[in-house]
Each structure stands twice: as C-alpha cells, then as structure tokens.
Amino acid sequence: MSSSRSLLEVRNLSAAWDGVPVFQDVSFDIGEGEFLVLLGPNGCGKTTLLRCLAGLERPTEGSILLDGRDVTRLPPHERGIALMFQDPALFPHRSVYENIAYAPLLKRRPTAEVKEEVGRLVTLLHLSGFEDRRPDQLSGGELQRVALARTLAARPRLVLLDEPFASIDVELKAELRSEFRQVLRASGTSAIHVTHDREEGLFLGDRVGLLFDGGLHALGRPSDVFGSPGTARAARFLGYNVLAGPAGLVGVLPTDLQLLPSAADGLGATVLIAGPVGRENQVVLRTDDGQRLEMRTTGSVPLPGAHVRLGWERSVRLAPD
Amino acid sequence: MRFRSEGFAFLLPVVAFVALFALLPVAILFANALAQVGGASGFVAVVSASRNLRSLDNSLEQGALSAALAVGLGYPAGVFVGRYSFRGRSLLRSLLLVPFLLPSLVVVLGVLDLFGPSGVVSSALPATAWFGSGIPAIIAANLFFNVPIVLLLTATGCEGASVELEETVATLGGPPSRAYREVWARPTWVGAAAGGLLTFLFSALSFAPPLLLCGASARCYTLEAQVYALDQTFLDPNAAAVLALAMVLLLLLPTAVYLALVSRLRANPGRRSASPRPIDWRAPACWALALETTLVLLAEGALLAAVLYRTVAPTGHYGAGAAWAALFSSSTTDHLGVSALGALGNTLFFAVVAALLALLLSVASGYAVVRRPDRAVALGLLLFVPLLLSPVVLAFALSSFWRPFVGTGTNVWTLVIVSQAILALPFALQSLEIPLAGLSAAARDTARTLGATSFGAFLDADLPRVRDGLVTVGLFAFAFGLGEFTATNFLVPPQLTTLPVALYALSEVRLFPVADAAAGLLLLLSLAVFAVITVGGRRVEL
Numbered sequence: 001m002s003s004s005r006s007l008l009e010v011r012n013l014s015a016a017w018d019g020v021p022v023f024q025d026v027s028f029d030i031g032e033g034e035f036l037v038l039l040g041p042n043g044c045g046k047t048t049l050l051r052c053l054a055g056l057e058r059p060t061e062g063s064i065l066l067d068g069r070d071v072t073r074l075p076p077h078e079r080g081i082a083l084m085f086q087d088p089a090l091f092p093h094r095s096v097y098e099n100i101a102y103a104p105l106l107k108r109r110p111t112a113e114v115k116e117e118v119g120r121l122v123t124l125l126h127l128s129g130f131e132d133r134r135p136d137q138l139s140g141g142e143l144q145r146v147a148l149a150r151t152l153a154a155r156p157r158l159v160l161l162d163e164p165f166a167s168i169d170v171e172l173k174a175e176l177r178s179e180f181r182q183v184l185r186a187s188g189t190s191a192i193h194v195t196h197d198r199e200e201g202l203f204l205g206d207r208v209g210l211l212f213d214g215g216l217h218a219l220g221r222p223s224d225v226f227g228s229p230g231t232a233r234a235a236r237f238l239g240y241n242v243l244a245g246p247a248g249l250v251g252v253l254p255t256d257l258q259l260l261p262s263a264a265d266g267l268g269a270t271v272l273i274a275g276p277v278g279r280e281n282q283v284v285l286r287t288d289d290g291q292r293l294e295m296r297t298t299g300s301v302p303l304p305g306a307h308v309r310l311g312w313e314r315s316v317r318l319a320p321d
Numbered sequence: 322m323r324f325r326s327e328g329f330a331f332l333l334p335v336v337a338f339v340a341l342f343a344l345l346p347v348a349i350l351f352a353n354a355l356a357q358v359g360g361a362s363g364f365v366a367v368v369s370a371s372r373n374l375r376s377l378d379n380s381l382e383q384g385a386l387s388a389a390l391a392v393g394l395g396y397p398a399g400v401f402v403g404r405y406s407f408r409g410r411s412l413l414r415s416l417l418l419v420p421f422l423l424p425s426l427v428v429v430l431g432v433l434d435l436f437g438p439s440g441v442v443s444s445a446l447p448a449t450a451w452f453g454s455g456i457p458a459i460i461a462a463n464l465f466f467n468v469p470i471v472l473l474l475t476a477t478g479c480e481g482a483s484v485e486l487e488e489t490v491a492t493l494g495g496p497p498s499r500a501y502r503e504v505w506a507r508p509t510w511v512g513a514a515a516g517g518l519l520t521f522l523f524s525a526l527s528f529a530p531p532l533l534l535c536g537a538s539a540r541c542y543t544l545e546a547q548v549y550a551l552d553q554t555f556l557d558p559n560a561a562a563v564l565a566l567a568m569v570l571l572l573l574l575p576t577a578v579y580l581a582l583v584s585r586l587r588a589n590p591g592r593r594s595a596s597p598r599p600i601d602w603r604a605p606a607c608w609a610l611a612l613e614t615t616l617v618l619l620a621e622g623a624l625l626a627a628v629l630y631r632t633v634a635p636t637g638h639y640g641a642g643a644a645w646a647a648l649f650s651s652s653t654t655d656h657l658g659v660s661a662l663g664a665l666g667n668t669l670f671f672a673v674v675a676a677l678l679a680l681l682l683s684v685a686s687g688y689a690v691v692r693r694p695d696r697a698v699a700l701g702l703l704l705f706v707p708l709l710l711s712p713v714v715l716a717f718a719l720s721s722f723w724r725p726f727v728g729t730g731t732n733v734w735t736l737v738i739v740s741q742a743i744l745a746l747p748f749a750l751q752s753l754e755i756p757l758a759g760l761s762a763a764a765r766d767t768a769r770t771l772g773a774t775s776f777g778a779f780l781d782a783d784l785p786r787v788r789d790g791l792v793t794v795g796l797f798a799f800a801f802g803l804g805e806f807t808a809t810n811f812l813v814p815p816q817l818t819t820l821p822v823a824l825y826a827l828s829e830v831r832l833f834p835v836a837d838a839a840a841g842l843l844l845l846l847s848l849a850v851f852a853v854i855t856v857g858g859r860r861v862e863l
Contacts, residue, residue, distance in 0.1 A: 054770045076769035077777075083770040089763035093785040102781070103771040147767075154771045 006065075007032050007190050008053070008158055013062030015048050022048045026062070026216045028209060030158070030190055035181065037205030037222075038194045041237065044212045046194035050160045053192070054083040066157060082156035086163045088147035090135040096122075096146050097131040103154030121149040124183055141172045148180060152187055159184065161193040165200065177204060198238055202226055210234050233321045241293045242318060243267070249318040254282075256314045257295040259302075266309035269293060274301040285310070331689040335682050339746075342739045343706055343715065346722035347569075353721075354562030367563040372539065376547035376564075377571075383456065383543060384525030387463035391520040395468045396513045398617045399475025401610040404482075404505070406597035413618070414476065415855040420621050421469040422797070422851050423844065424804025425462075425529050426824045427628060430840040432462045432534065433833065434627035439636070441627050458534040459541060463524040465624055468617060470523075471516030478512025478586055479505060484598070508586065515582035518575050525572070526711040528807040533828050544568040549713050549811065558721070565714045576709045587754065625844065632841030636834045644834040648842075653835060657823050658815025665842065668819040671734070671809070672802030675741035679798040680791060682742065683749040687757045688783070708747045715740050716811035733812055737819075740808040745798040752797055756790025793854055800850045803843065 006029040014024045023045035030036050040046050051057040053064060055076035063072045071079050082103075090099050100121055104114040122128055125145040135143060144164055151159055164180070165173045181204050184191050194211075195201050201208055202222040209219040210229075217234055218225045229235040232242045232249050240251035260266040269285040276282075283295040285308070293310070302308055358367060367373060402414045420428060436443045436453035443450040452461050482505035490500045526545040535541030539550060544564060551561035600607050633642055647653060654660040659667070707715070719736045727735055760783050768778035784791075806821035813822060820843050827836035 051766075054766070056766050056769065075775070076766070077772045077774055079770070081770060083766060085763040085767065087761065087763040089761055089767045089782075091764065091768075091781060091785065102768075106772045106777070150771070156770075160770075 005032060006030065007034070007067065008192075009063075009065040009068075010053070011063045011065070013049070013052060013059050013064065015045065015052055015057065015059045017048075021214055023211065023214045023216075026211075028216060028219055030192060032190060033185070033188045034190050035184060035204060035206045036190075036192045036209065037201040037207070038192060038209045038211050038216075039196070039198055039201040039237070040194070040211035041196055045214065046196075046211055047162055049211070050083060050162050050192065050194055053158075054081050054160055055079050056083070080157040081160060082151045082154050082158075083160040083162060084147055084151050084164050086166045088135075088143040088164075090143060090146055090150070092135050095132050095134060096127060096138070099135070099146055100149045100153050102150055107154075117153055118149075121153055124186070125149045125179070140168055141176055144168065144176060145179075148183065152183070152189065156189070159189050159191040161191060163195050163197075164193075166195070166197075173200075210237060212237060228316060230319060231321055232318045235316070235318050240316070240318075241291075241295075243287075243291065243293075243315075247317075249320060250315040251318050252312045252315045254294045254296040256312045257293065257297075258311050258313070259295075259297070259299070260309040260311045262309060264309050264311065266311040269308055269310055271302050271304050271306045271308060273304055331685040335686040335689070338682060339706060339743070342719065342723075343710060343743055346718035347710060347714065350562050350718040350721050351566045351569075354559045354566070357559040358563055364563055364566070367560045368567045370560075373544075373547060373560075373564055375540070376542045376544045377567075379531070379541055380525040380543040380545075380568075380571075383459055383463065383527065383531075383541075384521040386456075386460050387467060387524035388517040388521040390460065391464055391467040391471045392513050392517040394464065394613075394617055395471025395516060396475050396509070397610050398468075398614040399472040399513065399516075400479055400509060401607075401614045402472070403476025403479030403509070404597060405600035405607065405610075407600045410597070412855075413614070415851075417472055417614070417618060417621065418469045419625070419848070419851055420465045421467075421473070422800045422804075422854075423466070423625075423847050424806065424821050424824075424840075425466060425527075426533075426806050426821050426828075427804065427840045427844050427847070428465045428624065429462050429529050429533050430631075430824070430828065430833075430837060431465065431624035431628045432458050432530075434631045434837065435624060436461070437833075441630065442623070455535055456541060459527065459530040460524075462530040462534060463520070463527060465621065467516075467520035467523060469621075470519050471513055472617070474512035474516035474519075474583075474586065475509050476512070478508035478510070480597070481508045481586060511582050511586050515579055515586060518579040518582065521575055522572060522579065522708075526568070526713075528711075528713065529825065533825070544571075545711050545713050545807070548711075548717065549807075552717060553811075558717075561717065562721075565711075565717060568711065569709060569714065572709060580708075583751070625848075628837065628840050628844050631834070631837040636837075639834045644838040647832075647835045648838040653827070656830070656832075657818050657826055659818045659823075661820075661823065661839065661842075663816075664818050664820045664823045664839075667813075667817050668803060668821070668843075671737050671741060671805075671819060672799050675738045675745065675802040676795050676798035678738060678742040679745040679749045679801075680795045682746055683753050683794055684787075684791065687750060687753045688779075691757050691760055707743045710743075712740070712744055712805070712807035713811060715743060716808035719808075720812060729814060731814070731816060733814060734817055736812050737809050737817065740812065741802045741805050742798070744805065744808065745801040748801065749794045749798050752794045753787070753790050756787040760786055796850050796854045800847055800854075803846055803850070 008030045010026060010028050013026045015022045026049065038046055038049070048057060052059045055074060059072065063070055065071065066079065066081065091102065094102070097118055100118045101114050104117055122131060125148060127142065127145055127149065130138065130142060138146065147164070165177055168176055177200060193204060205222055207220060208222045208225045210217045210225065212233060218230055226238055229238050229240065229251060235242050235251035240253055241257065243250050243252060268288040272284045272286055274281060274283040280296050280298055281301045283297065283301050285293045285295065287293060355364060358364065398417060402410060402417065433440065433453065435441055436449055436458065438453065440453055443453050451457055487500045487504045490503050495503065525543060527543055528545045528549065531541040531543050531546045542550065545568070548561045548565045548568065551557050551564060632644060636644065639647065648661045657664065719740055723736055727733055764782040765778045768782045769775070773781055804821055806825060809819050810822045810825060813819065820839055824836050824839040824843065827839060
C-alpha cells in the first residue's frame with residue numbers, strides 16, 4: 001500500500017499529438033511499493049501517459065519527479081522506469097535466460113550475480129526448464145512471464161504495465177494477473193498498470209484512477225472510486241446505468257435494477273433482448289424516453305418486446321458531464 | 322510531441338549524400354549547358370538535331386516494344402509463381418529472377434552466343450539469326466533482363482491479393498472469373514504495369530545493347546547512348562548535357578507513374594499475410610501458365626548455358642579453353658591497360674565498397690522513415706531521384722562536378738563507388754522495406770526502458786530483426802556493382818578498368834571468345850551471389 005513518501009510525483013502533465021491534446025494537467029503521486037491502476041477507454045491517452053513517464057515521449061507541459069529528482073527530460077535508459085507492453089516484445093534471437101539477463105548484463109553486473117538473479121526470477125515466475133527456449137517456442141502466458149522477469153531483473157524503481165494481459169485468453173488472464181500482482185508485491189516494486197478492463201483494474205489496484213476526456217477524473221481506493229464515481233461519464237465507464245430523475249442524475253448498477261409489478265409507478269422500458277449469462281439473466285432495455293439500460297437479475301425476465309416497469313433501491317448521485 | 326530530433330541523425334547523411342552526389346551535380350550540369358547553348362532556343366536546336374531525334378525515336382521504340390513484350394511474357398509466369406503453391410515454387414521463383422541480377426553485358430553476349438553470326442541456335446536454325454542483330458537482338462537482350470522484373474512485380478501483386486476476400490466472393494456465389502475481376506486482377510495488373518514501366522525506363526535508356534548489337538553505326542542508339550556519344554565521341558559536352566536534360570524530362574512522367582504504382586502495390590492489404598493457393602492441376606489454365614513459365618525458364622537457361630558453353634568450347638582459332646588463357650595473357654593486358662586479374666580486383670573492390678555504402682544509406686534512410694513515417698513521402702521522392710537519372714547522366718554530372726576535386730587519375734575510384742551506390746539505392750531501399758516494416762517499436766522501447774541507449778536499442782532490438790534483409794540488400798547491391806558498366810565505363814581511367822568495362826573493350830574489337838571468357842567469369846560471380854541470396858529463402862524486391 002501507499003506509504004507516506006512519494007516515489008513518483010506527476011505534476012500538471014500534458015501531452016499532445018501534432019497540436020491536438022491527448023491529456024491535460026494530469027497530476028498524481030505513487031508511493032513505494034504501491035500498485036496504481038489507471039482505467040480508461042481506448043484512445044484516452046493511457047499509453048501516451050506511460051510513454052511520457054518512461055521517457056519515450058516528451059510531454060508538452062508539466063514535470064515528472066522520481067525520488068524527488070526531476071526526470072522529465074532524462075532519456076529512457078537513465079530513468080529507472082521500465083515499461084512492459086501488451087506485446088511482450090522479447091528479443092527473438094535470444095533465449096529465455098538471455099532475455100531475462102538483458103538488463104543486468106547491460107549494467108555489467110557480475111556474471112554470478114546475474115545467474116543467481118535470473119534463477120530467482122525463473123523460479124518466481126514458474127519458468128524453470130524454459131531457460132534455453134527461444135520466444136517462438138513459448139505460449140502467450142509464458143511470453144508475458146518472461147517479459148515480467150526481464151523487467152524485474154532490471155531492478156527498476158517503477159514498473160509501467162501497458163495492458164499486458166489484453167491479448168491473453170480469459171482463463172489464463174485471471175491466473176496471470178494475480179501472479180503478476182503477487183510477484184510485484186513480493187519484490188516491493190511500485191507499478192502503474194493501465195487498462196480498459198474495469199474488473200481487472202478494480203481487482204488489482206491499491207488505488208485506481210479514471211482517465212478519460214483528456215484528464216484524470218478520479219483517484220482513490222477501488223471501493224471508493226467505484227462507490228462514488230462522481231460524474232455521469234465516470235459512472236458509465238464503471239458500468240452504471242445513468243438515469244435522469246427528478247432530483248438530478250443518478251447511477252444505478254445493473255444488479256440493482258428491479259422489475260416492478262406492471263401497475264407500479266416505475267420507469268417504463270421495453271425489453272430489447274434477454275438471455276442467461278451463467279446463473280444470472282442479462283436484459284437490455286430501452287426506456288420510454290430512449291435511454292439504453294442494462295439489468296442483471298437472478299429472477300425470471302420477460303420476453304423481448306414486453307413493456308416493463310423498473311425500480312431500484314440503491315443509487316448514487318452524479319454530477320453532469 | 323515526439324522528440325523532434327528522432328530519426329534526424331539517420332536522415333541527414335542520406336539527404337546530404339544524394340544532394341551532393343546526385344542533385345547538385347546534375348542541376349549544375351544542366352544549368353551550365355543551357356546557359357552555354359543559349360537557353361530554350363538552344364535546347365530546342367539540340368533536341369531537334371536529326372541524330373538526336375533519331376535516338377529519341379529509338380528510345381521510345383525500343384522502350385515500348387520491350388515493355389509490351391516483357392509484360393506479355395512476364396505476366397503469366399508472375400501469376401504462376403505468385404499465386405500458386407507447388408513443390409519447388411520458391412526455387413523456381415528464384416531461378417526466374419537470375420537474369421535480373423546478371424550484368425547487362427553478359428546478357429548482350431548471351432544473345433550473340435545464341436543468335437549471333439556463329440551462335441549456338443542460329444547455326445542450327447538459320448532463321449533465328451534474325452534475332453542476332455539490330456532491333457530484334459536489342460529487344461531480345463532487353464527481354465532477358467526485364468521479363469524477370471515484370472514477373473517479380475506481378476507475383477508481388479498476386480501475393481497482395483486478399484485470400485479472405487477471394488473466399489468471400491466464392492462463398493457469395495461468384496465464379497473464379499468473378500474472383501479474378503474483383504480481387505486479384507487489379508493488383509496483378511498494377512504489378513505488371515509497374516514492371517512494364519520499369520522495363521520501358523531501362524530499355525529506353527539501354528546502353529550496351531545498342532552499342533554492341535547494332536553494328537558499328539549509331540542507327541540504333543538510344544538517348545543514353547547518344548548522350549555518351551555526344552560527350553565522348555563528338556566532344557560536345559554541352560549538347561550532351563542538354564540532351565540528357567531532355568531525357569530526364571521525358572522520363573519524369575513514367576518514373577512518377579512507376580513509383581505511384583509500386584507504392585500502390587505495396588499498400589495491398591494482404592501483402593504481408595497472403596499465402597499462395599494450392600495449384601489445381603486439373604485446371605487447363607494452370608497447365609497453360611506452367612507451360613509458359615517453363616518456356617521463360619528454358620529461354621533464360623539457354624542464354625546462361627550459351628555464355629558458359631562459349632567460354633570452354635573451341636571458337637575460331639581458339640581451341641577449347643584457350644579463351645581463358647587469352648583473357649589472362651599479356652596481350653589482353655596490353656589492350657586493356659590492366660590485367661584481367663586486376664580488372665577482377667577492381668570490380669570486386671568497387672562492388673564491395675559501393676554495396677556497403679548503399680547498405681548504410683538504405684539502412685539509415687529506411688530507419689529514419691520507420692522512426693518518422695511522416696517523412697516517408699519526402700524522403701522517398703528524394704531517394705528515388707537516382708531512378709530518374711540514367712547511369713550516363715549520373716556519371717556525366719559526377720564527372721563534370723567532381724573531376725576538379727578528384728582529378729582524372731586513380732582518385733576517380735571514389736566517383737565510381739558513389740555512382741554505383743546511388744544507382745543501387747532505390748532497389749536496395751525497396752528490398753529493405755519489408756524487413757523494416759517488421760521492426761517492433763515495442764521491442765525497441767522496451768530495450769530503452771531497460772537501460773539500453775538509443776544505439777544500443779538499435780543493435781539489440783532492431784538489427785537482429787533486419788539481419789536477413791540487410792544481407793539480401795548488401796548482396797543485391799554487390800551484384801549490381803559487379804555488373805555495372807555504363808557509369809563505370811564513363812568514369813574509369815584504364816588502370817581502374819573493371820571486368821564489365823574490359824568485356825566491352827574486348828567486344829568492341831570483336832575479340833568475342835576472350836570477351837566470352839570475361840562474361841563467363843562475371844556470370845559465375847553473379848551466380849555465386851545469387852546462390853547466397855537464395856539460400857535461406859532471401860528475396861529481392863523491386
């Protein structure tokens with residue numbers, strides 16, 4: 001969890017592509033050993049933010065301080081911030097061992113020490129027996145494990161993870177992300193993980209930030225951010241149905257929507273499609289005033305075309321976008 | 322937002338090189354010549370001189386005829402090797418491209434060896450002697466050299482046609498003819514048209530074939546040969562430069578169209594993922610394509626075999642193998658001003674250094690484009706300037722501009738290397754395009770964040786991925802240098818004579834058996850380079 005001392009301080013950071021802003025005035029801190037997740041839709045600037053932190057892009061404004069030192073203009077190889085991509089980007093001509101040993105050897109660490117370090121990481125990431133294999137002989141999950149081992153072997157002050165599980169099978173994804181989280185926690189390495197997968201983000205992060213519309217809109221513990229999304233845009237991204245009521249905008253989770261008796265005074269909607277998802281039923285509806293809603297229920301659901309009344313017991317107040 | 326200096330370090334030397342050794346010398350050559358002949362009226366007077374107009378006619382006639390026939394012969398074979406998979410396809414594709422890597426003079430000698438006065442074929446079938454001299458012989462030589470170009474670009478078009486789209490047409494009820502029209506006719510014809518235009522450019526500017534296959538007269542001279550003759554024979558450099566300018570202007574449009582077609586060819590969606598379709602031997606069309614391809618292969622094989630046969634067979638008063646002894650004799654050394662071994666040494670030296678230079682330049686420019694794709698168009702245009710400049714124009718301009726600095730002695734070797742590198746550059750770049758496209762920005766950036774410097778990331782992440790491509794480009798540029806004759810012939814003093822220049826000098830005095838031995842030596846060298854390129858499935862692109 002976050003300690004009192006900030007490892008990384010990002011101050012009023014902005015970036016633009018050919019004059020078009022990607023994100024503006026982003027500020028946040030991250031503590032020693034903390035795991036921060038930045039959640040945002042595709043194209044919101046998550047990757048660009050990480051590339052700025054890594055030194056691969058130059059921000060148009062703002063500063064980046066690592067251990068209190070301004071690294072904004074330092075080249076990537078002098079920052080001590082390692083970036084892991086969705087593409088494991090292993091060196092195809094090197095073995096697993098050589099890939100993991102890449103950074104230690106670059107820093108001219110003694111061979112015995114490198115061997116010991118690689119051995120430790122190979123064990124930690126369940127890669128024993130794979131040391132002599134080439135990347136083209138590994139599965140997707142193994143490739144990502146090697147990429148993480150290679151990153152950790154560099155002993156970076158901060159690890160940046162750019163959607164490393166995006167192209168991994170669902171089954172393996174759950175296993176791999178838990179494993180990554182444990183390994184990073186065990187090594188005490190701070191990390192910033194960006195993803196558009198809200199479940200992944202809420203599950204992994206010590207803290208979560210929401211990045212969209214060119215800015216960082218919420219930052220806090222996952223339960224706090226999820227429980228109080230603040231704005232309609234943030235609520236939509238977190239999976240809420242956003243409804244306009246007499247008292248203003250409210251956010252209602254799909255699991256909190258209920259079917260009311262037909263005579264009840266609820267929100268009128270027409271069922272568009274309904275079907276089981278595991279033990280629950282998922283229902284997509286359109287309200288009488290044209291809004292699209294999603295509902296999850298363990299109860300029975302009417303057939304498509306039926307007109308229903310909806311109600312809810314829990315909701316959160318939202319500010320307009 | 323990207324670091325603005327990114328890629329600049331790679332770009333600067335390339336731009337400076339092309340500007341200093343191509344653009345500036347050519348611009349100054351043309352400007353001076355125009356001033357000397359009196360501007361536009363002088364330009365018109367030079368171009369409309371009867372012998373110059375005749376060379377213009379010859380260029381257009383030889384270029385158009387060669388292009389049309391090369392497309393006719395190269396298209397079916399290109400479809401066959403580009404579209405279908407069968408055992409030995411890769412080897413067949415490589416073998417069909419052999420003549421493209423051969424020195425043009427070897428091809429000219431090959432035509433004479435097949436159809437010339439005592440040619441292997443014309444001796445047995447006298448009617449074929451028609452191909453042994455004049456325009457038919459020139460066209461035959463152009464075809465041997467250029468059919469592989471059309472074939473390669475047609476095959477590239479085929480490989481770019483989307484398999485998924487073709488299967489979609491079939492599942493929607495379209496017959497094969499519909500799939501041809503909708504999916505793969507367009508890219509293949511774009512490829513064939515690009516090949517036809519390149520054939521036109523090469524043939525309209527051909528130099529050795531009109532000089533050696535049309536007797537002593539200048540009646541078959543192309544513009545290229547006429548520019549050379551005006552400067553070297555008639556000692557009228559201003560007229561030569563003005564005619565060269567007219568030639569460049571004339572070729573501007575075909576070159577631009579060729580570049581546009583190649584660019585379109587490379588933008589085909591399936592290009593990098595396409596896999597050939599299994600051949601259907603029950604289809605008569607497949608048999609027809611196979612037969613035509615076999616005939617092209619046999620014709621190419623016959624030419625190579627004729628050259629090699631002539632180097633060992635008894636000819637005239639030369640006994641079996643005597644031509645080789647004559648090639649290395651003191652009388653040949655006296656005639657050439659350098660021994661055959663010396664010429665071989667010069668050839669290898671020029672080719673190796675020019676290949677390394679072309680390789681460095683193409684890597685630097687390719688890498689600059691990869692790092693800054695927004696510069697691709699401007700850089701592409703700059704680097705394809707050499708395509709517009711014929712070897713004679715380039716050598717002429719280099720000679721006029723740089724001779725005051727390098728003199729006329731052995732220092733001219735620098736100009737020979739520069740000219741060979743510039744002429745090989747467009748093709749080297751195109752061969753490198755696919756390997757460069759396979760570079761992983763993620764791998765490079767990862768290396769950087771793991772502690773590698775920019776150059777370290779290039780060495781660790783990029784270089785291993787393009788290693789094979791670099792070898793191909795280097796070997797291709799080397800093969801190009803081995804056979805380069807036109808510019809080298811213009812520039813070198815006797816002591817720097819190369820094997821192709823020696824071959825020409827020997828042919829000029831009708832010492833054909835000895836010239837054949839020199840051609841055989843060049844052929845063996847080129848075949849060795851070709852074999853190395855082919856090993857490991859490397860491919861040359863145009």
